[in-house]
Structure formats: C-alpha cells, structure tokens
Amino acid sequence: MHIVDRRLNPGGKSLVNRQRFLRRARAYVSQAVRDSLKDRSIKDLAKEGEITIRRDAIHEPTLHRAGKGGNRERVLPGNREFLEGDRIKRPDGGGGAGSQPGEGEDQDDFRFALSREEFLDLFLDDLELPDMAKKKLVSGKIEGVRRAGYSTLGNPSNLSVPRTMQKAMSRRIALRRPSGRDLSRIEEAIAEIEARTTPLADDAVTLERLREERAHIIRRRNLIAYIDPVDLRFRRFEPVPRPVAQAVMFCLMDVSGSMTAHMKDLAKRFFALLHLFLSRCYEQVDVVFIHHTDRAAEVDEDTFFYSTVTGGTLVSSALDKLIEVVKERYSPSDWNIYVAQASDGDTLASDNARVVSLMQDQILPFCQYFAYLEVGREEFASIEAATSTTGLWDAYAPVSDSHRNFAMRKVSHRREIYPVFRELFQRRGVGERTHA
C-alpha cells in the first residue's frame, strides 16, 4: 500500500473549466453583473461580488422520459395508513409520486463569486476612455523588477547554470586543464605496457615517462578545478520604477429644490459607473464631490447624495468651485481630470453666458473629458425629454458641437443609464457603434 501526499499538488484544476463555463454563460453573467449596479455605493461597486444566474440558463439536455403522463408505478417507504386498493389524490405539482425517480435534482440557481477583476471585466466589457493620452506619468513608485544581466554575487536560487558552466569551460580551456580523456589515454597506455608478459627493451623508460606524465596530469587536474567559485554567475534583477497614472474625477451635482430623489439616484448611478471605470484605468483615482444650489461646496459622498440642502440654481458656482479645487490641488499637468455633471437643467437664464465662457475658456482646455448628464423626471416620457430642452441644455449645445471632449445626454429612467454611459465612453475610432 502506498500513501501519497497530494496536498501540495496544485489545486484549482477546475479553474480552466470554470473559466470556460463563465465564458459559456457570458451573456447571462454580464446581465447579472449589470443588474448588480442597484444598491451598491460608488466605491463598493468595484469590490468582488456575488452574482446569481438562472440554472436553466445553461442546460445540458439528455434524452429522458417525460416527468408527466403515461402510467407509472413507484415503491415508497414509510406507509402508516394505506391499505391495498386505497385511492389517493394526486399531489400538486410535478413532485411526489408523479415524477420519475432520480429527478430530485437540486434546482438552485447558480451563484458565482466573481473576483474584482472578473467582475469589472464583464461590467466594463467593451468600454474605453476617450482620449486616453495620459498627460503626466508620475515616476518614483517602485513597482517591479526586471532582469539585468548576470553578476558574480547572488542568491543560490538565482544561479544561472548554463552561464556558470560556460564560464567554467572557458577557464578550463584557457588554463589547459587536462581532460578526463587525456588521463584515461595515459592509463590505458600504462596498462597495456604493464600487461605485457615479455617486456620490450625500452618499456621501463616509457613506463616511467608515462607515469610521470600521469602524475602531472592528475596534479593539474586537482589544481585547476572543474568549477571554480570565480565561474559562478547569478541572474541579476533590478527594481524598476513604473509610472503611475493618476486621475481625478469631479462629481458635480445640482441639489436645488427641483432635483428629486429619483434624479439624484440617476446621477449616483452614473457617477458610480464613471468611478468604476476610472479606477480600472488608473491606479489612483481621486473623487471630488461638489454640490451646488446657488452656492457650491465640496462635500463627502454621504452629504453629496443625502444632504437636504436646497435653494436656487446657479451652475456657474459649481464650475467656479471646480476651477478653484483644480488650481488648489489638481494641477492639470499632473492629473488627468474628468468631470461628470448631473443636473435637471433648470437654471437661471442670466447665468448661462458665464457658464459657457467658463466651460470654453477654462474648464474644457484642462479636462480630459466632461460629461453632462441631464436627468429628467421618471414619469416623463422619453419623447418629451427628447423634444423639450432646458436652459442649460441649450447653453451647452453649441459647446458640445465645438469640443470633442464634452458630451451631453439626457436620462430619465435608470435603465437608460448604462446605455448612455456606454455611448459616452464607447471605443472611438472603431466606427461609432451605437448598440448598447
């Protein structure tokens, strides 16, 4: 009997199969991942998560007899009351006596625990940031190692055997170390002479010469090592600083009285997506929340979404604040700057001229991308949303036409968020794909 310890064998043999299953179920999994956008806060979204897909999504059919119909008989244990000939009502549903034996299979849905990577991959499948040129690569952070030739000192685990042997060989050749073949040739010659029953005349002399030669060879072989410590070569690695790209995302939201909870929810979903997206492209993403009525303030996430501040609307105040924060902390030469603005578009007409000039002259030049999301009431039909325009929309429209890094969309239902987001950030250059 053998005992073999397999515990150290690599586990995860099923990993490939699991990935193939995921790929196979991709459509269902993607849907489930997108649905999970509900009820997660902006920063939670990027965590690993569990999703559920329906079991019959991927069914493996076999030829088997139907669960119902025909005449069946079945033997069951645990009779307490029945006598032969008794009649019993057919149980409801397919279960019980009506189904085939062996059909009690577990009908639970699949639940996957997706890693963060898998989750994001599926979530952001197909998306890409526009104008991904990074303005500034910050160096200094040590990230990885790379090979850097060979050294004479090092850790035994880094010993390069081929390189060491190569060195040893060239040294042996240079110092003329006698080879094993030289030695055995001499020894053979000696043995041959010694084996002669009738020695020849000069045998004694030859023998002595040969023995001397042999001693010489052995001495040299001992003197000149096969491998010497000077031959050792180690693979060398050196740390390499890798550039770290950083980005900041500004969330601008109108919290004036006209913004309903529903609108804020729409905005939140959009910001969540954007944040998720940025954290995937950059190692470091800062988020700045700015809300405004007729005055703007920088706040934390909770306040941003749940504060009850109210008042009039002055969009320019938020833009001023944005410019102020950028000047203070996020120099455009160091940071990639993204802005997402959500508003119902209800603004003071007198403010519009200032808004447009701020956008055109100051903000858009330093911004990688500015997305304006106009949120509408839930009950508004999308037709109305599409035809009627607001003050801010009208003001922004010409800006949008003249600037590639500015985009604006209207959303009135949360199911529109994701398509709009995809549309805003879809890969450019591969033709303007419009499908969601």
Added chain:
Amino acid sequence: MTVAFAPAPLFTGSDWDFSLINRIYETVEPIALQEMKLNIYPNQIEIISAEQMLDAYSSIGMPLFYKHWSFGKQFVTNEMLYRKGLRGLAYELVINSDPCINYLMQENSATMQTLVIAHAAFGHNHFFKNNYVFKQWTDAEGILDYLEFAKRYIAQCEERYGQLAVERVLDAAHALMNQGVHRYPRIRPRDMKAEAEREAERQAYRDRIYDDLWRTVPVGAKAASVPRDERRAALGLPQENILYFLEKTGPRLDSWQREILRIVRLIAQYFYPQRQTKAMNEGCATYTHYRIMTILHDRRWITDGAFMEFIQSHTNVVYQPTFDSGHFGGFNPYSLGFGIMSDIERICMDPTPEDRDWFGDIAGSRDPVEVLKDIWANYRDESFVSQFLSPHLIRQWRLFQLLDRESESELRVEAIHDERGYRRIRRALAREYDIARQEPDIQVVDVDLAGDRTLMLEHAVTDGVVLDASDAAMVLQSLANLWGYEVALSEVDAESRKELKNHRCQPQPGWIG
C-alpha cells in the same frame, strides 16, 4: 476478551499523521483479507485537501479529465452547495483502477480516515474487482492511461481545430452519452491502453498517406438503391448505441470528430457498470466498513469515543427518510444496499421460518460473508433487489406501491407490506433499478440512403411515457448536426406499434467543418 490483554487503541483524539494511517491500514488489512477473505486490487492512498476534493468531484471523480465547461458548471454547483453548508463533501473518493486509488481528505478526523479506509480501500475495491458487470466492462488497469490519452488528444484537437469546434462536438456527444453504451456484451471490452496506442497509430498512418489530390477526384454516381433488409444489415441496424453508430457511419464527420465521439462513448461505457450497481456497490462498502469498525471496536483498537463518532456518521449515511417526510428524494442507495445486506446476514445467522421459506438456500448457512461475496460478484442492483428484498425488510421499511395511471384522476395503492404484496413490491422496486427500463429505449432503425439520407430513430414507448419534448428537441439538434442530414425520431408504443409522437430535425448549416 479481558481488558488486561487489550491492546492500546490505535489513536485517541482526532489527529492523524502518516504513520498512523499506515498503522490503521495494517490493522484493517488482515481483518479484511484474512477474516472476510476479500479480494482486492492493490491500494494507493492519496491525501488531498478539500479544494482538491472539489476539483476531483467535478470531473466525475476522475483524477484527470479533458477540459470542458460542463465540469466547470459542476464545480460551481458543488462549491456553492459546500460553501452554503448545504452539503458536506464526501469523505472519500475511490477510483476503479488498478492500483485502486483512494482519496482521503486531510480535514477528516482519525476515526473518519479509518472508516474511509475500511469503506473504500476494502469495500469498494473488492466490489470493483469481483462484480461481474465491472469485470465484463471495465478495464481497471487501462482507465487512467486512457484518460490521459483522451485528455491529450482533445487538447491537441483544440489546438488544431479550435476550442469552439471541439466544444461543439463534445457538447453534442455529451447529450447522447446515455445512448452511447452497449448494454449487452456483444462487443468484447477493450484494453484501453492498447486502444490509445491504436489511435495514435491510426493518426500517424493517416498523416503519412495524406494526399490532398484525392480531394479533387470526382465523386461517382449515386449508389443504386439497396433493399431495406440488406441495407440495415450492412449498417448493423437496429443499433441502440447511437454514438457508436455515428462514429462508424456518420457520413460527414472528420476522423478527429469520430475519435472524440469514441472517447465520450468509451468513458460512458466505463461508467455504465457504476450506474447499474449503485446500491450494491455502496451497500458492499458500507457493510464492509460497518463490520470492520465493529471488529476494531470489539478488539479495542478504537476507543468508545471513536466508535460513537463512527456510529454517528454511519447512521447519517444510511438514513432513509419516509415518503411523507419532506426530505424524501427516492431511495438512498447506501440505505437500501446496506439494509438488504445486513438482512442477509440476519437470515444466515438467525433465520425465522418465513426466511427459510423465502431463502431456503442461504437461511441458517452461518457464513454471511461467503454468501455476500457470492452476491457481490454475481448480481447487479435490479437482480439483487429482486432476489434478496425480504418480507422482513418490506415490513420494517413499510414499503408500499403506488400506481399512477394517466387515465385516472387518483393514484392507487397497488400493494402494501402484507402477504399479498411482498412479491409485487419486490418486483416493482427491482424494476426501478433496471436501467434498461428506466431509460428510454431508443434505436437507430434505418437510413434513407437512396433519398436524402435521413437518419431514422425509434423510441419504443413503454407505459405510455414519451420523451421530455424540449430536451428531446435539443438532443436531436445535436444528433442532426453530427449526422449532417435530417434526423427523424418516431415514438412508437412498444406493444401496439402505434406512433404516439414524431420529431424531426434539420442540421444547422455550417456546423460541420
């Protein structure tokens, strides 16, 4: 036995190490081989982690297997149940191979390891080696080599023809897996190792003689029509093994596609004995471990505490809920097998007059293990139940038979555990274990060679139970794809020959090649 002479127990507490496993094995072995006279393949014991057990589970328990998404699906299901605590992992996994490979989980306590060794390394092992169905069908020596070959072959195909193309063939073959076995030993079991070598030779030969010019040779005129009987005889029809039929005669399959069908078919055939002997196999292992653990305890090799732990898991394993308990999901094969086998032991040792009437040849024979060994060797579940389910057990389990007729609105109690019912219940339960009865009888009956090459299948319907329509449609689609032309399945009542239902399916264009 007096306490003064009792040996020290093998272990106290639940920790184990390799030397303890060795000692346990060396204590159990003589009991199994000398006292019970079991006949086993050499054992190999492998210690694995829970995660590896999950892995092994998901490839039908085999240590190596080709890659396919359905195993990933298995894994996800098992893992989910395990994580939710809905299902514990099996304590053991044993492979019908020579040497017999036994997996022990590192999380098991010392008692559980003892139990697993007795259960798998001796019980299952003996059953695999001696039962006639296994002897007839499986090649314990060659299976691992064959799986190795299959894995490599399929990986090569993926490289050559693309993962997707291979996956399509595998999906289609899996759907027909249950229709991929020879139920009767008409064709001798093969030596799986030689099988793998033969295929390598075939491939090498094909590569050698490959000549692209042949592609350009004009195809001759359509063959003249042949009389039906001659045609059927030439094609070996009727044929119940659909995968075999496709592999041999499918007109549009490439040789690698045929080889994949062959792999799936041979693996299905390898597992076919297990499907026919589930209750007996588990019964044999459970009976063996029960007997060995009891002996160990009697002789004080294991402590009272360990024995209690054993009894508890044993009881869980053989628990059989009643039909109205809400947990009922059919008969528990462990419970059924072990129940009948313990009952046989009782009949041998201490028969009642009723037992003498029913089991004249074994009642009072006083040597239950010899009787059981004969049974383990020569029966499968169906014949086992139909021969050895005793009135005593029928009463004890309070078995009854229900009849569900489509034409009637109520179920009828056909038989209960009384004088009139014993034989009927026994016969009926045996029928439930008859795979040939439980699975639809589907055969390839003809091919329209003169016309559009439609493949014609027939399902001989018994008791008016037709195929599950939606699954049948999907499987037929796979079948049509493999065949390359239309497929027609007719469901015909086995007795009246009246056609009840009829399915047709066209292959999806571009599926092959």
